[in-house]
Amino acid sequence: MGRYILKRSLMLLPVLLGVSLVSFSLLHMVPGDPAELLAGEEANPEFIQALRKEYGLDQPLYIQYFHFISHVVRGDFGISIRNREPVIKLLKERFLFTLQLSFLSILIACFIGLIAGVISSTKQYSLFDNMSMVGALFGISMPIFWFGLLLMLVFSVHLRWFPAGGKGTILHLILPAIALGAASSAVIARMTRASMLEVVRQDYIRTARANGLREFIVIYKHALKNAMIPIITVFGLEFGYMLGGAVLTETVFSLPGVGRLMVEGIFQRDYPVVQGSMLLVATTFVVVNLLTDIAYAFFDPKIRYE
Amino acid sequence: MGTLLNINNLKTHFFSSGRTIRALDGVSFHIEEGEVFGLVGETGCGKSVTALSILRLIPFPPGKIINGEILFRGRNLLSLQEDEMRSIRGQEISMIFQEPMTSLNPVFRIGDQMMEVIMLHQKLNRSRAFEKALEMLQRVHIPDADRVVKQYPHQLSGGMRQRVMIAMELSCHPFLLIADEPTTALDVTIQAQILRLIKEIKKELQTSILLITHDLGVIAEMCDRVAVMYAGSIVEEAKVEEIFEEPKHPYTQGLWGAIPRVDQEKEALVVIPGMVPDLSQPPTGCKFHPRCPYRFDPCDQKKPPLFPLSPGHLVSCYLYEEGKSHE
Numbered sequence: 001m002g003r004y005i006l007k008r009s010l011m012l013l014p015v016l017l018g019v020s021l022v023s024f025s026l027l028h029m030v031p032g033d034p035a036e037l038l039a040g041e042e043a044n045p046e047f048i049q050a051l052r053k054e055y056g057l058d059q060p061l062y063i064q065y066f067h068f069i070s071h072v073v074r075g076d077f078g079i080s081i082r083n084r085e086p087v088i089k090l091l092k093e094r095f096l097f098t099l100q101l102s103f104l105s106i107l108i109a110c111f112i113g114l115i116a117g118v119i120s121s122t123k124q125y126s127l128f129d130n131m132s133m134v135g136a137l138f139g140i141s142m143p144i145f146w147f148g149l150l151l152m153l154v155f156s157v158h159l160r161w162f163p164a165g166g167k168g169t170i171l172h173l174i175l176p177a178i179a180l181g182a183a184s185s186a187v188i189a190r191m192t193r194a195s196m197l198e199v200v201r202q203d204y205i206r207t208a209r210a211n212g213l214r215e216f217i218v219i220y221k222h223a224l225k226n227a228m229i230p231i232i233t234v235f236g237l238e239f240g241y242m243l244g245g246a247v248l249t250e251t252v253f254s255l256p257g258v259g260r261l262m263v264e265g266i267f268q269r270d271y272p273v274v275q276g277s278m279l280l281v282a283t284t285f286v287v288v289n290l291l292t293d294i295a296y297a298f299f300d301p302k303i304r305y306e
Numbered sequence: 307m308g309t310l311l312n313i314n315n316l317k318t319h320f321f322s323s324g325r326t327i328r329a330l331d332g333v334s335f336h337i338e339e340g341e342v343f344g345l346v347g348e349t350g351c352g353k354s355v356t357a358l359s360i361l362r363l364i365p366f367p368p369g370k371i372i373n374g375e376i377l378f379r380g381r382n383l384l385s386l387q388e389d390e391m392r393s394i395r396g397q398e399i400s401m402i403f404q405e406p407m408t409s410l411n412p413v414f415r416i417g418d419q420m421m422e423v424i425m426l427h428q429k430l431n432r433s434r435a436f437e438k439a440l441e442m443l444q445r446v447h448i449p450d451a452d453r454v455v456k457q458y459p460h461q462l463s464g465g466m467r468q469r470v471m472i473a474m475e476l477s478c479h480p481f482l483l484i485a486d487e488p489t490t491a492l493d494v495t496i497q498a499q500i501l502r503l504i505k506e507i508k509k510e511l512q513t514s515i516l517l518i519t520h521d522l523g524v525i526a527e528m529c530d531r532v533a534v535m536y537a538g539s540i541v542e543e544a545k546v547e548e549i550f551e552e553p554k555h556p557y558t559q560g561l562w563g564a565i566p567r568v569d570q571e572k573e574a575l576v577v578i579p580g581m582v583p584d585l586s587q588p589p590t591g592c593k594f595h596p597r598c599p600y601r602f603d604p605c606d607q608k609k610p611p612l613f614p615l616s617p618g619h620l621v622s623c624y625l626y627e628e629g630k631s632h633e
Contacts, residue, residue, distance in 0.1 A: 202408060203403060203405050203408040203409045204408060204409055204410055204411040204412070206363065206403070206409075207403065207409045207410065207411070207471075208411065209363055209395070210361055210363060210395055210396060210400070210401045211395060211396035211400075211422075211423045211426075211474075211475075212392045212393060212394070212395035212396035212397060212423070212426060212427065213392075213396075213422070213423075213426065214392065222411050222414075225413045225414075226411070226412065226413055299413060300412075300413060301412070301413060301458040301460070302412070302458075302460050305458070305460075305461070
């Protein structure tokens with residue numbers, strides 16, 4: 001198990017290297033001179049030259065990349081052009097918030113998705129099965145901004161149970177988490193159902209029943225653990241996307257997450273911010289994938305012992 | 307010795323897309339205490355459905371036991387509540403399956419799977435259950451049992467997994483062990499070992515065995531009595547020596563005739579002409595009559611009951627109706 005984790009973790013390095021290369025090249029891929037872009041439209045040539053020197057843009061590319069990396073590993077992502085704050089500070093605040101929102105969302109998604117999926121599979125073609133699968137179709141197809149507004153209308157405006165936006169308490173997070181988790185819960189429910197239907201046909205499930213085990217144990221212990229591999233895959237992907245920032249949800253509920261930070265950065269041509277958040281989001285995604293791989297090994301002894 | 311299991315007129319049907327498949331169409335037989343009873347027949351004749359019906363594990367839908375009686379130690383299993391039935395499964399009646407490769411749960415350790423059953427039925431604590439599991443593994447001659455107990459199924463060979471299944475299913479000392487083609491998926495040498503093991507354990511524990519197979523060699527080797535099934539019904543039942551000496555039913559004769567023999571030179575294997583009938587539209591009367599070389603008047607009209615030939619020898623064929631003889 002330890003070796004497996006080590007092996008998987010080492011495979012992270014080349015991926016992160018690639019990610020850093022892409023995010024580094026961002027500044028150099030945009031048309032025009034980065035220094036001119038950074039300086040703004042009405043800057044004089046001396047200022048641009050000074051900027052070029054300050055940012056090391058007069059150096060060869062590989063040296064610039066080396067500088068970039070050596071700063072990044074020390075947690076220095078540069079200074080935001082717009083509000084003159086260190087990018088790392090912005091990222092920290094925003095990412096902490098995104099982390100909270102994502103955790104709550106994936107928790108909701110898993111809870112609803114797993115239970116609905118398992119019940120659907122044990123009662124295939126029943127009323128519950130049909131209704132939850134129609135519900136899942138809704139969950140996948142609903143535009144998140146529309147569903148978010150709907151939630152807000154019902155639970156904030158009419159019922160006044162939850163605040164309509166902003167941050168502060170857990171109450172502020174609930175509606176956005178439901179809006180964000182709805183689609184994921186639908187995906188998880190469908191995957192759980194499909195995977196369980198496959199597993200409950202297996203011989204070892206018949207063995208478990210023939211041994212006199214309770215149906216609850218047969219389904220939730222013997223079948224579900226076997227069905228987990230494809231479910232975890234979906235789970236990891238969904239969680240990764242959430243951590244990458246939910247631009248739409250954050251916009252609807254005016255939340256300060258990574259997604260909005262990145263989009264605002266793009267609109268304002270705040271390249272250090274875009275660069276930093278890209279690197280962060282990509283790294284998070286890769287790390288979540290690593291955790292998914294480790295979770296595989298937890299559920300499947302064949303992977304653990306290979 | 308008394309009768310352990312008595313099955314009367316068992317009918318299990320499957321309902322699929324508007325058709326009714328009569329998988330079991332009035333099956334009756336009994337098993338004595340301490341006896342090995344063989345159930346033999348071609349694939350699809352209802353052997354496994356019989357076994358699953360006894361444990362009431364026929365998946366519904368599409369399957370359902372619609373009629374009959376399964377008397378086990380005096381109780382009709384078909385009228386028990388589900389939780390009473392559950393306490394019989396794995397404790398009083400156990401079952402080992404054809405596919406050792408897939409019959410154990412791949413994500414749990416051997417020991418944990420065995421302990422789960424032992425703790426459930428024998429109400430032992432974890433450490434006692436662990437000892438019991440270990441003891442059972444040693445009893446089925448698994449070398450290195452204290453290592454195997456911590457392993458996962460994929461780390462064992464097919465023969466080893468079947469030994470584990472046998473150990474697990476016998477760990478609660480059942481009255482009846484149902485073995486559904488326990489050696490079919492194994493190599494010939496492993497087959498012999500597993501059969502020897504079942505025999506040995508049976509002697510030790512005095513467990514009755516319902517042995518399901520299509521292999522007449524296994525029947526001859528293992529069983530006291532045997533029933534021959536065809537298309538969801540029992541066509542002949544007798545002591546093993548009798549049926550091997552003198553098979554009576556035309557189907558049994560065909561089946562026995564199809565055994566290749568080393569002491570006779572034959573160009574090709576003998577086959578029974580025709581096909582196994584479609585059980586959603588079985589032939590009227592005796593289901594074997596379209597393939598039977600001896601068919602006559604009543605055969606296609608009425609299903610023949612089991613006619614007794616001699617004590618313990620029953621044949622479902624009009625050739626043996628009282629006063630007639632087939633010579």
